[in-house]
Amino acid sequence: MNRTALSPSRILAAARALAAAVVLVSAGFVAVGCDISVGRAHELVITGSTTVLPIAEISGKEFEESHPGERVLVSGVGSSAGIEAVSKGTAAIGTSSRDLKDEEKGLGLFDTPVAYDAIVVIVNPANPVTGLTKDQVRAIFKGEITNWSEVGGPDESIGLVNRDEASGTREAFFKIVMKKERFADNAVILPGTGQVRAVVGDAEGAIGYISLGFVTPEVKALAIDGVAPSPATVESGEYPVQRTLHAFTKGTPTGLAKEYLEYLLSTEVQQGTVREAGFLPVRPKDAVR
Amino acid sequence: MSRGTYLREGALRTLFFACACVAVAAVALIFLFVGWRGWPVVTDIGLGAFLTGARWASSEKAFGILPLVAGSGAVVLGALALGSPLAVATAVFLSEIASPKVRAVVRPAVELLAGIPSVIYGFFGLVVLRPIVADLTGGLGFGPLTGAVILAVMIVPTIATLTEDALGSLPPGIREASYAMGATTWQTIRRVLLPAAKVGIIDAIVLGMGRAVGETMAVLMVVGNATQFPHGLGEPVSTLTSQIVMDMPYAAGPHRTALFGMAVILFLVSMGLVATVRLMSRLK
Numbered sequence: 122m123n124r125t126a127l128s129p130s131r132i133l134a135a136a137r138a139l140a141a142a143v144v145l146v147s148a149g150f151v152a153v154g155c156d157i158s159v160g161r162a163h164e165l166v167i168t169g170s171t172t173v174l175p176i177a178e179i180s181g182k183e184f185e186e187s188h189p190g191e192r193v194l195v196s197g198v199g200s201s202a203g204i205e206a207v208s209k210g211t212a213a214i215g216t217s218s219r220d221l222k223d224e225e226k227g228l229g230l231f232d233t234p235v236a237y238d239a240i241v242v243i244v245n246p247a248n249p250v251t252g253l254t255k256d257q258v259r260a261i262f263k264g265e266i267t268n269w270s271e272v273g274g275p276d277e278s279i280g281l282v283n284r285d286e287a288s289g290t291r292e293a294f295f296k297i298v299m300k301k302e303r304f305a306d307n308a309v310i311l312p313g314t315g316q317v318r319a320v321v322g323d324a325e326g327a328i329g330y331i332s333l334g335f336v337t338p339e340v341k342a343l344a345i346d347g348v349a350p351s352p353a354t355v356e357s358g359e360y361p362v363q364r365t366l367h368a369f370t371k372g373t374p375t376g377l378a379k380e381y382l383e384y385l386l387s388t389e390v391q392q393g394t395v396r397e398a399g400f401l402p403v404r405p406k407d408a409v410r
Numbered sequence: 411m412s413r414g415t416y417l418r419e420g421a422l423r424t425l426f427f428a429c430a431c432v433a434v435a436a437v438a439l440i441f442l443f444v445g446w447r448g449w450p451v452v453t454d455i456g457l458g459a460f461l462t463g464a465r466w467a468s469s470e471k472a473f474g475i476l477p478l479v480a481g482s483g484a485v486v487l488g489a490l491a492l493g494s495p496l497a498v499a500t501a502v503f504l505s506e507i508a509s510p511k512v513r514a515v516v517r518p519a520v521e522l523l524a525g526i527p528s529v530i531y532g533f534f535g536l537v538v539l540r541p542i543v544a545d546l547t548g549g550l551g552f553g554p555l556t557g558a559v560i561l562a563v564m565i566v567p568t569i570a571t572l573t574e575d576a577l578g579s580l581p582p583g584i585r586e587a588s589y590a591m592g593a594t595t596w597q598t599i600r601r602v603l604l605p606a607a608k609v610g611i612i613d614a615i616v617l618g619m620g621r622a623v624g625e626t627m628a629v630l631m632v633v634g635n636a637t638q639f640p641h642g643l644g645e646p647v648s649t650l651t652s653q654i655v656m657d658m659p660y661a662a663g664p665h666r667t668a669l670f671g672m673a674v675i676l677f678l679v680s681m682g683l684v685a686t687v688r689l690m691s692r693l694k
Contacts, residue, residue: 201660280550287660310635
């Protein structure tokens with residue numbers, strides 16, 4: 122049973138090696154930043170926060186319809202990646218669900234606030250706990266409280282679900298709720314808002330946090346310090362975990378980016394798309410026109 | 411041979427030689443590039459802090475890869491422990507026991523396992539396997555166990571195909587001699603065929619290990635990505651490959667350098683595994 126040189130397994134192995142090489146080479150290009158897609162004249166590249174993604178996608182489509190010939194390319198890779206992309210020039214607009222960090226302030230980025238958002242602590246609907254204080258949430262995410270019975274729930278260990286370090290939601294949560302104290306090391310790290318929601322919706326002991334706009338019946342939103350998250354309590358300022366969603370441009374917006382941002386800030390989009398996506402419109406005093 | 415045929419033969423030979431060179435050039439270029447980008451690890455972070463640091467937290471500028479190495483190790487060894495016996499047994503079945511009809515069904519099925527995109531494995535692991543592991547171990551079900559089970563299935567085609575090759579390339583005489591001595595099928599497999607194909611099987615397992623070490627997407631989706639040392643089958647860990655994917659989109663400065671440093675380490679591990687296989691084949 123002598124195998125010929127071209128046995129199926131050899132071909133398979135060769136094909137696999139080739140595929141791996143192609144992937145590695147292209148990964149190398151992406152990594153070094155040899156970006157080819159800086160954007161052509163009629164193409165607007167928007168990238169960054171997964172929280173801002175729904176607003177950017179819907180308004181991008183509508184913008185394309187009202188501006189024939191223009192293309193809006195939207196992707197969600199995390200706020201930090203968005204800021205990185207816009208400062209390197211690989212995207213015209215970088216969206217972010219957090220403020221700039223100190224080391225990012227010198228990059229010459231221009232901030233256009235596009236919406237307000239609340240961060241909501243979510244648990245499984247089967248969990249009888251309905252509210253926590255901010256201090257309790259902090260103790261849970263620091264790993265000091267590890268069982269639901271310590272906060273009035275069943276005798277079940279708490280499964281922490283955290284976001285990755287590129288996440289603007291994590292950064293905002295870290296600042297507002299954690300008061301910059303370190304997260305527990307044993308939390309599961311998930312790279313997207315949707316994944317956090319899916320896992321918490323599926324695992325009874327889990328706790329996580331997502332943007333208000335992403336809350337669906339598959340998870341239960343907890344009241345914080347006695348205030349339930351809702352557009353009304355966010356707008357009135359009662360709900361304590363709030364933040365601003367940003368669109369950054371390199372310098373003041375020009376050309377297509379300017380037209381798009383003006384459209385995004387129009388009453389029509391702010392009162393329509395932004396509200397429908399579960400966020401709150403920017404107050405006129407904050408909007409940069 | 412006419413002059414035209416001669417030239418054509420020569421041109422074809424050159425063409426095929428050039429194709430073969432592409433693979434070598436690609437490996438060399440990738441290694442040079444990754445090495446060049448990863449080299450500043452020595453100056454920016456310090457080789458000691460990088461290789462033996464016990465904490466990976468990019469926001470705190472802590473770039474010690476030890477927990478990630480441990481995480482990779484736990485997942486890969488678990489996958490080998492579960493996957494190798496399964497794969498070798500499959501190969502023995504296909505090569506020695508199965509009737510041609512059964513083989514015609516099982517072999518393509520095993521080969522198909524290699525063709526399924528890894529994100530599908532990851533999704534299956536996340537949705538189906540994770541809740542089962544959560545029930546078994548407590549916690550959320552992310553961790554080395556889920557990762558190992560998924561990887562075990564993923565490396566079966568590699569190990570099974572290569573083991574089958576090893577069994578198939580044994581001289582038919584030894585099989586016949588064994589049966590002629592009155593040995594049963596099981597005795598022949600255990601006492602004659604497996605020992606005779608030992609080196610080939612170890613090669614297969616080492617190459618399967620290479621696949622397990624390099625797998626990224628499926629692992630990323632099920633291990634939980636917590637950069638802590640493994641301390642339970644159902645406690646989240648992170649691996650070298652999955653951490654590179656998680657961090658690459660936003661990493662800058664020393665963080666990015668550290669990721670390239672990790673890539674260099676993965677490269678060296680792969681090279682080491684291939685070299686092991688080469689050495690063992692020579693011993694055979």
